Each structure stands twice: as C-alpha cells, then as structure tokens.
Amino acid sequence: MIHGNKTLAVAVCPATTDQYDWAHTLAAELGIPLARKDTHEFQFLLICSADGLALKQADENGPGPIMISFTGSTMEYRLKHGGGRSQALARAIGLKKGWQPAVIDTTAGLGRDGFVLAYLGCQVHMLERSPTLAAMLEEGLQRARRAAYTVETAGRIRLTLTDSKEFLQKLKQQDRPDVIYLDPMYPERTKSSLVKKEMRILRGLAGDDQDAGELLDIALHCARNRVVVKRPRLAPTLGNGVPSHSITGKTSRFDVYLI
Ligand SMILES: C[S@@+](CC[C@H](N)C(=O)[O-])C[C@H]1O[C@@H](n2cnc3c(N)ncnc32)[C@H](O)[C@@H]1O
Structure with missing residues (x-):
C-alpha cells in the first residue's frame, strides 16, 4: 500500500525495551517492518505493550490507540x-x-x-x-x-x-x-x-x-x-x-x- 510518501502502511514497535523481542518476532511473522515509537513513516503502528497489542494511527491528529480486550x-x-x-x-x-x-x-x-x-x-x-x-x-x-x-x-x-x-x-x-x-x-x-x-x-x-x-x-x-x-x-x-x-x-x- 502506498500512502503519499509512506510506502508501508503498518509497522510493529515495542512500547519499551522489555517488549523488543516480542515486537521483533511479530514483525517477522507479519512480514512488516519494526519501527521506533516516535516514527511518522508509517500510517499505523502496532504497539507491543505490557497490556497487550495496541493499534495506533500514526497521524498526529488521529484517534488514540485501540486494543482488543476480551477481559476488560x-x-x-x-x-x-x-x-x-x-x-x-x-x-x-x-x-x-x-x-x-x-x-x-x-x-x-x-x-x-x-x-x-x-x-x-x-x-x-x-x-x-x-x-x-x-x-x-x-x-x-x-x-x-x-x-x-x-x-x-x-x-x-x-x-x-x-x-x-x-x-x-x-x-x-x-x-x-x-x-x-x-x-x-x-x-x-x-x-x-x-x-x-x-x-x-x-x-x-x-x-x-x-x-x-x-x-x-x-x-x-x-x-x-x-x-x-x-x-x-x-x-x-x-x-x-x-x-x-x-x-x-x-x-x-x-x-x-x-x-
Ligand atoms: C465492521 S468490522 C466487524 C466488527 C466485529 N463484528 C466486532 O464485533 O468487532 C468488519 C471486519 O470484517 C473484516 N472483513 C470484511 N470482509 C472480509 C472477508 N471477506 N474476509 C475476512 N474478513 C473480512 C474486515 O477486515 C473488518 O476487520
């Protein structure tokens, strides 16, 4: 997918260094890049956090992250x-x-x-x-x-x-x-x-x-x-x-x- 000059729509990123290994494995499994949290290179970030996976639209004015929580x-x-x-x-x-x-x-x-x-x-x-x-x-x-x-x-x-x-x-x-x-x-x-x-x-x-x-x-x-x-x-x-x-x-x- 190409959005403006953003060539890839989704990247995985770890919320803290504790989640780095998980993020690294998930990015490889999904075949998408691993990114830093503050990047604006991608349209979406799939964030590996202590609470689970969160999806964030990288747009500054975009909505906050969403999570799937069956236990919340x-x-x-x-x-x-x-x-x-x-x-x-x-x-x-x-x-x-x-x-x-x-x-x-x-x-x-x-x-x-x-x-x-x-x-x-x-x-x-x-x-x-x-x-x-x-x-x-x-x-x-x-x-x-x-x-x-x-x-x-x-x-x-x-x-x-x-x-x-x-x-x-x-x-x-x-x-x-x-x-x-x-x-x-x-x-x-x-x-x-x-x-x-x-x-x-x-x-x-x-x-x-x-x-x-x-x-x-x-x-x-x-x-x-x-x-x-x-x-x-x-x-x-x-x-x-x-x-x-x-x-x-x-x-x-x-x-x-x-x-
Ligand atoms: C409106 S959402 C569904 C919300 C869901 N009922 C819930 O309770 O969270 C529609 C979802 O269906 C998926 N979808 C639509 N057509 C599909 C298809 N042919 N095969 C698989 N997934 C599909 C989309 O990717 C999207 O995630």
Missing part, C-alpha cells in the same frame, strides 16, 4: 448486562435453550460480536482477512484463555486469518456451519465517540468491505440454517436479496436470511 470492563459489562439470549444478536442467530449453533463469523474485526456469541454457548469460528487485526485477535484470545472469567468462552473460539469468500467456497459439505454471520464495514455506524474512534481506525486499516454483497451470496449457499447480516438501524439491506425477517436492536439491525 467494557466486554465484561456487555457480557453481564447485554441481555443474554434475549439480546437482538442472540435472537437473530436463533439461540435458544438446547440449540447453540456453530457460527462462522466471517468479519471478525475486533471480535466483540463473536465473543458474545461464544459466551452465550456457540462454537464460533472467527475469520479475519487483515493480518494486523488477526494478530490482535490472537493475542486478545490468548489473554482471554488465561483469565478465569473468560477461559471457557475463549475455548469455544477458533480464529483463522483468511478471506472469508475463499474460505467458504472451499468448505467441505460436512464442515458447513449452522449460522454464518456478517458485519461488514458501514459508514457512520453510530454516534458513540469510542466506537467512532474504533471504526475510524478499522476502516483506515481494513478498508470499506466493498465485496460484502459477494460474501453474502456465497454465505447463502453455505450456511445450513441461516445467514445473519448486521446493519446500522436505518441502512438499506445488503445486496439484492430480501431478508426473511429483521431484528432491530438499540443501534443496529440484524437481517436474517433463513435457508
């Missing part, structure tokens, strides 16, 4: 007070007593929706095509596997770095999931400043998901029970198909395509 207070609040099986996401997936479907989350992103579904009992396979986000997810999951409150949930999650379109097209008949979940990027999703910051960084890093309609078509040929697409409350449906029904939550709508 925001996720804990969402798990405890998000409404359990009666929340819109769970109803859209079709969760009920005795049916905890296997879900492929084709747009894992920061992993929040997938983690909630795993907490509610689903086996969740997260797919993410951005190597940077996949590295952040993997590190977040490792921390979740070490914390008493999240170890069981994290145990129900698998993560694969892949383009979901290709992954679904290659899936064997016997591996087809009950539910396929899509939450592609959408402009101006919400007015919350925190989410806005996360979405700005996500969009800057991962792009606009313009192939989401194509992903939906493939998913519809692959899911056993349903495909669920998350949209902003008032947004048009994705692609040309008509959902079987929709479930509207506080800020989002879930379009359900029953197979």
Whole structure:
C-alpha cells in the first residue's frame, strides 16, 4: 500500500525495551517492518505493550490507540448486562435453550460480536482477512484463555486469518456451519465517540468491505440454517436479496436470511 510518501502502511514497535523481542518476532511473522515509537513513516503502528497489542494511527491528529480486550470492563459489562439470549444478536442467530449453533463469523474485526456469541454457548469460528487485526485477535484470545472469567468462552473460539469468500467456497459439505454471520464495514455506524474512534481506525486499516454483497451470496449457499447480516438501524439491506425477517436492536439491525 502506498500512502503519499509512506510506502508501508503498518509497522510493529515495542512500547519499551522489555517488549523488543516480542515486537521483533511479530514483525517477522507479519512480514512488516519494526519501527521506533516516535516514527511518522508509517500510517499505523502496532504497539507491543505490557497490556497487550495496541493499534495506533500514526497521524498526529488521529484517534488514540485501540486494543482488543476480551477481559476488560467494557466486554465484561456487555457480557453481564447485554441481555443474554434475549439480546437482538442472540435472537437473530436463533439461540435458544438446547440449540447453540456453530457460527462462522466471517468479519471478525475486533471480535466483540463473536465473543458474545461464544459466551452465550456457540462454537464460533472467527475469520479475519487483515493480518494486523488477526494478530490482535490472537493475542486478545490468548489473554482471554488465561483469565478465569473468560477461559471457557475463549475455548469455544477458533480464529483463522483468511478471506472469508475463499474460505467458504472451499468448505467441505460436512464442515458447513449452522449460522454464518456478517458485519461488514458501514459508514457512520453510530454516534458513540469510542466506537467512532474504533471504526475510524478499522476502516483506515481494513478498508470499506466493498465485496460484502459477494460474501453474502456465497454465505447463502453455505450456511445450513441461516445467514445473519448486521446493519446500522436505518441502512438499506445488503445486496439484492430480501431478508426473511429483521431484528432491530438499540443501534443496529440484524437481517436474517433463513435457508
Ligand atoms: C465492521 S468490522 C466487524 C466488527 C466485529 N463484528 C466486532 O464485533 O468487532 C468488519 C471486519 O470484517 C473484516 N472483513 C470484511 N470482509 C472480509 C472477508 N471477506 N474476509 C475476512 N474478513 C473480512 C474486515 O477486515 C473488518 O476487520
């Protein structure tokens, strides 16, 4: 990727010298440069810190760093007070007593929706095509596997770095999931400043998901029970198909395509 005179979009950097070895290994694994924290050479910095991996837009006026934290207070609040099986996401997936479907989350992103579904009992396979986000997810999951409150949930999650379109097209008949979940990027999703910051960084890093309609078509040929697409409350449906029904939550709508 070329941004102005910046030839590489992302570099890894250690927050302190204690994280140097980790940063060095991660940069080699991702095939991206290792940088100093104060550099302006790259569009994004993936910072190895004592608290975990943080992603920062190197732009001086850009938003502060974001982290994936399945063990932090925001996720804990969402798990405890998000409404359990009666929340819109769970109803859209079709969760009920005795049916905890296997879900492929084709747009894992920061992993929040997938983690909630795993907490509610689903086996969740997260797919993410951005190597940077996949590295952040993997590190977040490792921390979740070490914390008493999240170890069981994290145990129900698998993560694969892949383009979901290709992954679904290659899936064997016997591996087809009950539910396929899509939450592609959408402009101006919400007015919350925190989410806005996360979405700005996500969009800057991962792009606009313009192939989401194509992903939906493939998913519809692959899911056993349903495909669920998350949209902003008032947004048009994705692609040309008509959902079987929709479930509207506080800020989002879930379009359900029953197979
Ligand atoms: C809006 S975010 C998803 C947020 C997520 N639901 C959460 O709770 O954090 C969309 C993510 O999907 C990923 N994505 C979009 N299309 C994809 C595809 N075809 N394969 C894999 N990942 C994809 C993008 O890279 C981006 O990280």
